[in-house]
Amino acid sequence: MTGVQRAAVLLLSLGEEDAAEVLKHMNAKEVQKLGIAMATISGVSREQVMQVISTFGEALDKQTSLGMGADDYVRKVLVQALGEDKAGSLIDRILLGRNTTGLDTLKWMDPRAIADLVRNEHPQIIAIVLAHLDSDQAAETLKLLAERTRTDVLLRIATLDGIPPNALNELNEIMERQFAGNQNLKASSIGGVKVAANILNFMDSGQDQVILGSITQVDADLGARIQDLMFVFDNLADLGDRELQALLREVPNDRLGLALRGADAKVKEKITRNMSQRAAQILLEDMEARGPVRLSDVEGAQKEILAIVRRLADQGVISLMASAEEMV
Incomplete structure (x- = not known):
């Protein structure tokens, strides 16, 4: 079972009230x-359920060692669970008392609704939102904005260097919600070249190069730095064998075959x-x-696989940085 399926089995085993309490977080x-x-899991045996619960118990036992401060404990558990990048902002909100409820609410909204909410706002505000x-989700929202706005917004995202509380106040005013944070808080560390x-990476084929080209015209060095951090489907050939095998275990064969229809021969060879x-023969057949x-179906399958790549990278299973260094 995948990690999501194991989590689903665990929650289904807890019962409605306890599962609901977990989902709230x-x-x-x-x-x-x-x-x-x-909703879709089925055919799970009693042995599989017991194995999931046992594994969870072992993991919990390792993460609840005594003798360290509460702050250190929270930081350690969140980094182990989410990775350094994703855990950073969450740790700040928990340990520094930040309140970004308005921003978090946006993550529940459809990209079209977000675009409608911000399309008439200043590009700096749009950049903070995305x-x-x-x-x-940010890429889907960006697609719905005017073409002349896209480059400006992404350029601002790439050059964001901390967001002061007054900027967060302005954003919450857009959503008609009062920002409840302390004005003395540190700047929020979102944005940057990697985010851009x-x-x-999630933009449609062609759109990404148009925006990147426009950014390069404004700032050639920034454009090059963004290009270096972009991971495209053909970069799968630069992953290590163990990393690629870990990825293949997460990708359905039908999506892999469709994605490879538009891939470089080097990628096909590395994957097979x-x-x-036997598995390679079946895939090729x-x-x-x-x-x-349709080309759009091929690109859609490739983007699904790239999304899995980024999830595994966030979990520390694979390293995109190492792949980029090998390319250089």
Whole structure:
């Protein structure tokens, strides 16, 4: 079972009230993924349930060691669970008393609703909003904005260097919610070149290069830095064998075959080399047997796989930075 399926089994084992209490502490995307898994999972044996519970108990036992301060404990557990990047802002909100309820509410909204909310606002405000969202949600929102606005917004995201509380106040006024945070708080560390690169990774093919080209015209060095951090499907060939094998365990075969229809020969060779001979043969036969497919379907499958790549990178299973260094 995948990690999401194991989590679903655990929550289903807890009962309605306890499961609801756990879900209250998750973000929108996590709740959606777990909800789908809980609704669709079936055929789970008693032995599998006991194994999930046992594994969870062992993990919990390791994370509840005594003898350290509460702050250190929270920081350690969150970093282990989410990775350094994702845990950073959450740790700040918990340990420094931040309140970004308004921003978090946006993560439950449809990209079109977010675009309608901010399209007439100053590009700096739009940049703050998108920088706080997950990269795929931010990309979908960016697509719905005017073309002349996209480059300006992404340029501002890439050059964000901390957000003062008064900027968060202005954002919450847009959402007609009063910002309840302390004016003496430190700047919020969202945005930056990496966030801009991740958003571009989720843009449609062609749109990403148009925006990146416009940014490069304004600031060639910044454009190059964003380009260096962008991870595209053909970069799968630069992953290590163990990393690629970990990725392949998470990707359904039908989506992999569709994604490889538009891939470089180097990527196809690297992927099939990291599969069993029989599995590789079946994959290639399925690709040959499948009739013509739409380019948009191929790109959609590739983006799904790239989303898994980023999730595994956030979990520390694979390293995109190491792949970039190998390319250089």
